[in-house]
Amino acid sequence: MKMNKYNEKVITVMNEIDFSGNVLVKRNNDLLQQHSNGFANRTHEILINEQTRFGIASGCKIFTAVAICQLVEKGQLSFESKLPEILGIPFPRFDPAITIHHLLTHTAGIPDYFDEEVMEDFAELWVEKPMYLMRNGRDFLPLFQHERMKMAVGERFHYNNAGYILLGLVVEQLSGMGFDEYVTENIFKRAGMEQSGYFELDALPSNTALGYIKKDDGSWKSNIYSVPVKGGADGGAFVTAEDMQRFWHALMTFELLGEAMTQRLLTPYIHTDDDYDRFYGYGVWIDKTGDCISKYHVMGYDPGVSFHSAYYPETGLISVVCSNKSEGAFDVFKEIENI
Numbered sequence: 001m002k003m004n005k006y007n008e009k010v011i012t013v014m015n016e017i018d019f020s021g022n023v024l025v026k027r028n029n030d031l032l033q034q035h036s037n038g039f040a041n042r043t044h045e046i047l048i049n050e051q052t053r054f055g056i057a058s059g060c061k062i063f064t065a066v067a068i069c070q071l072v073e074k075g076q077l078s079f080e081s082k083l084p085e086i087l088g089i090p091f092p093r094f095d096p097a098i099t100i101h102h103l104l105t106h107t108a109g110i111p112d113y114f115d116e117e118v119m120e121d122f123a124e125l126w127v128e129k130p131m132y133l134m135r136n137g138r139d140f141l142p143l144f145q146h147e148r149m150k151m152a153v154g155e156r157f158h159y160n161n162a163g164y165i166l167l168g169l170v171v172e173q174l175s176g177m178g179f180d181e182y183v184t185e186n187i188f189k190r191a192g193m194e195q196s197g198y199f200e201l202d203a204l205p206s207n208t209a210l211g212y213i214k215k216d217d218g219s220w221k222s223n224i225y226s227v228p229v230k231g232g233a234d235g236g237a238f239v240t241a242e243d244m245q246r247f248w249h250a251l252m253t254f255e256l257l258g259e260a261m262t263q264r265l266l267t268p269y270i271h272t273d274d275d276y277d278r279f280y281g282y283g284v285w286i287d288k289t290g291d292c293i294s295k296y297h298v299m300g301y302d303p304g305v306s307f308h309s310a311y312y313p314e315t316g317l318i319s320v321v322c323s324n325k326s327e328g329a330f331d332v333f334k335e336i337e338n339i
Contacts, residue, residue: 010332023336053207059309063283083103164234179232195207236302294312
C-alpha cells in the first residue's frame, strides 16, 4: 500500500501510544489504511500480522442482534415477545413485561452481572466464580437470575450485558443450536468471515492474539484469568480486521437480513448520552448530525482487549481497529476520523 500523509499520521499515533493491534480502513473495495503493530504473543515474540485474530469483547453484541432479527424474519418471535413467553427459565424478581425490544436496546431494567455504573474491575467477578467455568450463557445465570430489578422496564438506557446473555439463550431455544454454532453458520459463514469464531482461551487456534494487561511494575501479563474462558452473546468473539470489514459489507448489502429488517436493526431507538447526539439501535451505537446518521459503530473493552469499528453511511467507509491491550484502539480510531 502506498504511504501518504494520512497513513503517516495514523502510524505516528500508533507509535506514540505503543499501539498493539491491527488497523484497517476501506471504502468499497479501495484499501485506504492497513497497519499491524506489536506482539500477538509476547513470551514467544510472535508478531501481529494482517490475518491475526483478536478478541473484540462487547463489539460482537451486534452479531447477537442480527441473530435475533433473523429469527424475527423467520416468524419465530417478534420484538414485542415477552421474556417469560420465550424462555422457560424462572426469573422470580423480573418484570414479566420485559420484551425482546427492551433487551436489545438495554432498556429492560434488569440487574447486570457486571454493572458498569457501579463496578470498575471486570476481573473481580471471577474471584468466587472462576472464569474457566464460564463457557456458555447458562453459566452466567446465577450471577443475576434471582436479583431484583434495577429500574422500571423502559425507564432509561442502562448498558446491560445480562440482557444479551438472555438474548443468546433465546437464540439457542428457538434455533435448537448452540449460540456460537448459530452465529458461525448464519452470520460468519454468510458474510465470508472464515477466520472468526467464539474460541476458548484454553484452546485458541493459530494466529490468535493473546490479550495483555500492564502490571504496576511495567511488565505484562495475559488476560486468561481476567475474562470468561469462552465468549458468547454479550461479547468475546474473535475476528480479524478483514472479517469485521466483511461483516459490515454483508450487513449493508442485505446479505444477512432483508432491507426492511436491516433498517429495524439500524434504527436509533433511544438516546444514550446527554453530551453527544448518540443513540442505540439493536446491538449498535448510532451517531447523528442533525437529522442525518453520520456513523454506525461498535466497540468493546475487556482486560487485555480494546476494539472500535464503524460504518459511515455518507461515504461507505469502514474502519476497524483491533488491539490486544486494554487501551489504545480509541486513540487510533479517533485519528482515523480526524483525517
